[in-house]
Amino acid sequence: MTHQISANVQETREMTINMGPQHPSTHGVLRLEVVLNGEVVSRVHPHIGYLHRCFEKHAEAMDDYSKVIPYTDRIDYVSAMNQEHGYVIAVEKLLQLEVPERVEYVRVILAELQRIASHLLGIGTFGLDLGAFTPFLYCFIEREKILTIFEKISGARLLYNYICVGGLMRDVPDSFKPETADFVKTFRPKIKELNDLLSYNKIFIDRTANIGILPAEVALNYAASGPMLRGSGVSWDLRKNDPYSIYDRFEFDIPVGSGEVGTVGDCWDRYMVRVREMEQSLVIIEQALEQMPDEGNVMEAVPKRIRMKEGEVYVRTETPRGELGYYIISDKSPSPFRVKVRAPSFVNLSILPAISRGALLSDLVAIVGSIDIVLGEVDR
Amino acid sequence: MKQPEEIAAYLKDKIVKGVLEFVPAEIGQPWITLAPDSIKNIAKFLRDDSELRFNTLMCLSGVHYPAEQELGVTYHLHSTTFGHTVALKVRVPIDNPRVQSVESVWKTADWHEREAWDMLGIIFDGHPNMTRILCPDDWEGHPLRKDYVQQETYQGITTRF
Numbered sequence: 001m002t003h004q005i006s007a008n009v010q011e012t013r014e015m016t017i018n019m020g021p022q023h024p025s026t027h028g029v030l031r032l033e034v035v036l037n038g039e040v041v042s043r044v045h046p047h048i049g050y051l052h053r054c055f056e057k058h059a060e061a062m063d064d065y066s067k068v069i070p071y072t073d074r075i076d077y078v079s080a081m082n083q084e085h086g087y088v089i090a091v092e093k094l095l096q097l098e099v100p101e102r103v104e105y106v107r108v109i110l111a112e113l114q115r116i117a118s119h120l121l122g123i124g125t126f127g128l129d130l131g132a133f134t135p136f137l138y139c140f141i142e143r144e145k146i147l148t149i150f151e152k153i154s155g156a157r158l159l160y161n162y163i164c165v166g167g168l169m170r171d172v173p174d175s176f177k178p179e180t181a182d183f184v185k186t187f188r189p190k191i192k193e194l195n196d197l198l199s200y201n202k203i204f205i206d207r208t209a210n211i212g213i214l215p216a217e218v219a220l221n222y223a224a225s226g227p228m229l230r231g232s233g234v235s236w237d238l239r240k241n242d243p244y245s246i247y248d249r250f251e252f253d254i255p256v257g258s259g260e261v262g263t264v265g266d267c268w269d270r271y272m273v274r275v276r277e278m279e280q281s282l283v284i285i286e287q288a289l290e291q292m293p294d295e296g297n298v299m300e301a302v303p304k305r306i307r308m309k310e311g312e313v314y315v316r317t318e319t320p321r322g323e324l325g326y327y328i329i330s331d332k333s334p335s336p337f338r339v340k341v342r343a344p345s346f347v348n349l350s351i352l353p354a355i356s357r358g359a360l361l362s363d364l365v366a367i368v369g370s371i372d373i374v375l376g377e378v379d380r
Numbered sequence: 381m382k383q384p385e386e387i388a389a390y391l392k393d394k395i396v397k398g399v400l401e402f403v404p405a406e407i408g409q410p411w412i413t414l415a416p417d418s419i420k421n422i423a424k425f426l427r428d429d430s431e432l433r434f435n436t437l438m439c440l441s442g443v444h445y446p447a448e449q450e451l452g453v454t455y456h457l458h459s460t461t462f463g464h465t466v467a468l469k470v471r472v473p474i475d476n477p478r479v480q481s482v483e484s485v486w487k488t489a490d491w492h493e494r495e496a497w498d499m500l501g502i503i504f505d506g507h508p509n510m511t512r513i514l515c516p517d518d519w520e521g522h523p524l525r526k527d528y529v530q531q532e533t534y535q536g537i538t539t540r541f
């Protein structure tokens with residue numbers, strides 16, 4: 001919704017204010033230079049880089065491709081499993097390495113669990129931005145269960161370093177399967193609870209519907225991906241459209257924004273895509289648990305030393321935030337010649353100036369929240 | 381859906397100026413090399429041609445090739461209409477690293493090109509706001525160059541840790 005200052009109010013002058021770098025709704029250290037006309041946003045200039053660690057330089061300094069994996073964890077610390085998964089797939093593609101069945105299934109289950117955990121955090125903090133405190137706590141109860149599963153298999157709650165080139169660091173414990181199945185069972189009704197509590201809450205809809213509308217063609221021109229693109233009604237999911245790993249074996253839907261309570265591509269649509277994606281992740285996990293072979297050595301294909309040939313790949317995978325691309329150039333030496341990360345949050349955030357023009361300052365908070373950025377990934 | 385070699389042949393067939401050669405790859409993906417002063421026209425052609433329709437720029441990466449004293453830019457394009465992808469490359473000498481900006485073709489290139497300038501010092505002609513994006517404005521040097529030496533102090537703060 002764009003707002004116009006009516007003619008009979010006093011003439012206003014444009015004012016520039018800073019939102020951030022330390023602001024609760026910027027989800028990290030992000031500075032938004034906002035040019036305001038009264039309460040209406042004329043322009044926004046995002047200033048990023050506060051969390052810049054130059055991951056790519058670190059990666060080039062490593063003397064082994066495996067040593068980059070802990071750094072990939074720290075790109076997007078909210079969905080570290082997905083980051084590792086993407087990087088490892090890229091390296092395996094360069095090595096032309098086949099991975100055992102069991103490993104593929106475990107990886108997919110972990111990636112989907114991580115997607116749910118990440119979306120729960122995104123949804124919870126989005127509600128928090130708009131003043132809804134309770135759903136945040138509900139989300140964190142569920143997220144905690146996933147983190148407990150991850151802790152049991154990898155020993156860490158956030159930065160796992162669990163998926164390695166050719167396999168996994170160690171096999172999953174026997175309790176993994178029943179516990180995951182149990183989580184799937186108990187989590188389903190919670191989604192309905194969340195919908196009652198937040199999604200269809202009138203106040204929440206009033207704050208998010210018709211706000212920050214992103215038309216599909218603009219989204220594509222900006223190369224938006226993930227829920228940001230699907231919220232605009234474009235049915236595009238790499239797990240289906242360009243399947244990697246074993247995603248072509250599962251049946252699931254791609255939820256897209258439909259303008260149910262407002263206009264296609266508004267904040268609510270982006271939010272709702274995330275909620276519905278959690279349901280689809282459960283569907284994938286169920287199928288994967290059923291098909292997963294019980295036996296198999298997860299270390300079988302792990303190379304003792306990675307001997308790389310000359311070549312380059314661009315591999316993209318679907319993380320909770322969208323298309324994560326790894327562009328890796330190898331020059332036969334043990335350390336990568338170039339590792340470029342195409343971070344979905346970085347690209348999605350670049351759309352902010354385009355979709356927040358004419359919004360109210362309070363709506364800007366909703367728009368930033370609906371993009372679901374992780375600053376670690378924006379700044380790398 | 382077209383394979384990269386078909387796309388290269390198609391571009392040559394249409395006599396698009398600036399298409400240099402198609403490089404097949406033993407491992408990974410092949411690419412097409414282009415002249416740096418014609419990338420914008422080719423980008424427009426790739427986006428608008430009815431048989432190609434490359435409507436998204438997935439990734440734009442700068443690369444430093446120290447052996448050849450060159451900087452390079454790699455473009456990874458994708459068409460959601462047809463589902464095909466292609467990689468394009470341009471190379472420029474390090475003492476005059478100027479590449480045409482494709483920001484007017486794909487808006488997503490805005491931040492990517494600023495990043496390539498910040499990290500590698502590639503200048504994109506025609507970019508509306510060629511400023512640093514990840515490093516502070518007064519930072520010295522371009523970190524991703526292979527011969528980069530980090531400055532000792534930044535505004536009185538020791539940068540080494």
